Each structure stands twice: as structure tokens, then as C-alpha cells.
Amino acid sequence: METSSGKKGVWAKIISFDLGATGSKKVKFYRQLFGFHSTRRRGTQTRRVFTPGILSKIPHLVLGKSVVAVPPEACSQLLDFLSNPQWKPIQVHVVDGLLSAEQVRRAVEEFFSRPVRLTGGEVPLSQAVRAVSRRDAGDPDRRFVERLLDQLGRFEWLKEAVRRAKEELSR
Incomplete structure (x- = not known):
């Protein structure tokens, strides 16, 4: 902008x-x-x-x-x-x-490196997206990550990162 x-x-x-x-x-x-x-x-x-x-x-x-x-x-x-x-x-x-843009990129990277709780324990959000992308749509961890990404999509700073994470989930 x-x-x-x-x-x-x-x-x-x-x-x-x-x-x-x-x-x-x-x-x-x-x-x-x-x-x-x-x-x-x-x-x-x-x-x-x-x-x-x-x-x-x-x-x-x-x-x-x-x-x-x-x-x-x-x-x-x-x-x-x-x-x-x-x-x-x-x-x-x-x-x-x-x-x-560099400051915002750093904030987004830090945000996606924060831990989230899945049934197997705590993992960084970026790792959680990769882990649940291989699971079926009914998996509770996958549903949790999808809901979390939907909530995070409201932040302008995260829109692009959330879009990429959702693409990874849909593969």
C-alpha cells in the first residue's frame, strides 16, 4: 500500500x-x-x-x-x-x-511458528498444516486447523499466508 x-x-x-x-x-x-x-x-x-x-x-x-x-x-x-x-x-x-513489508513478513513467520495443540501434542502451525493435509476431511485435527485458518483469514496481514495454507490442505 x-x-x-x-x-x-x-x-x-x-x-x-x-x-x-x-x-x-x-x-x-x-x-x-x-x-x-x-x-x-x-x-x-x-x-x-x-x-x-x-x-x-x-x-x-x-x-x-x-x-x-x-x-x-x-x-x-x-x-x-x-x-x-x-x-x-x-x-x-x-x-x-x-x-x-519485511516487518510484516517477519510477524507472519513468527505467527506461523507458534505452537498449536493437536491430538499428538504441540507443533508449530506451519507444521500442523503439513501434517493434517495428508489426513481425511473428517479428522478432528484437520477440522481444527481449517477452522483456525478461517479465523486467521480476517487479518489483512495473514491473508496471503492463509491462502497458501488452505491450498496446501486442499491438495
């Missing part, structure tokens, strides 16, 4: 926030925002499990410790999370920004 000043890029909402909390409240906030990995032990087995946060479901680019860029379609979802009274006091600032 090109702006009136001739600059090329992709529109994003840049959201900065200043959380006035410390300690456990701050840890809880960042865990619910970004998600976190935990280790679970059962007998002699150890599993590393990812618990998703709000940004796990939204393509984003971290521009600073408390600054993220998200697609305009996802801004309201993130602002709803940030306006939750349990995070008070918090200051939130939102501006429109223009990201380079």
Missing part, C-alpha cells in the same frame, strides 16, 4: 502501554498478554506446554518492551484486554503506523 506521501508499507495500529503494577500483578499481565511456557512432569516424563495469551491469537510485532504493532482489525480485541479493570493503573496510547 502507498500513502499520500509516497511511502510504501502496511498499515498497523501501534499500541504502547505503561503498566503501573509490579510483582505478581505484572507477571500475570504479561503472561495473559503474551502467553507462557511451563514444564509439566508426570513420573519420569517431562513435557513443555505452551499456555496461549491474547497475542498468541493475533499476528503482532513487538517493537519495544511495552509497544506492539497489530493489524487494524485486531486493535479492538487488544484494547478490550488492556482496558480490563484488573490492570489498573495502566496508560494506553494508540497510533496508526506504517510497517515495512
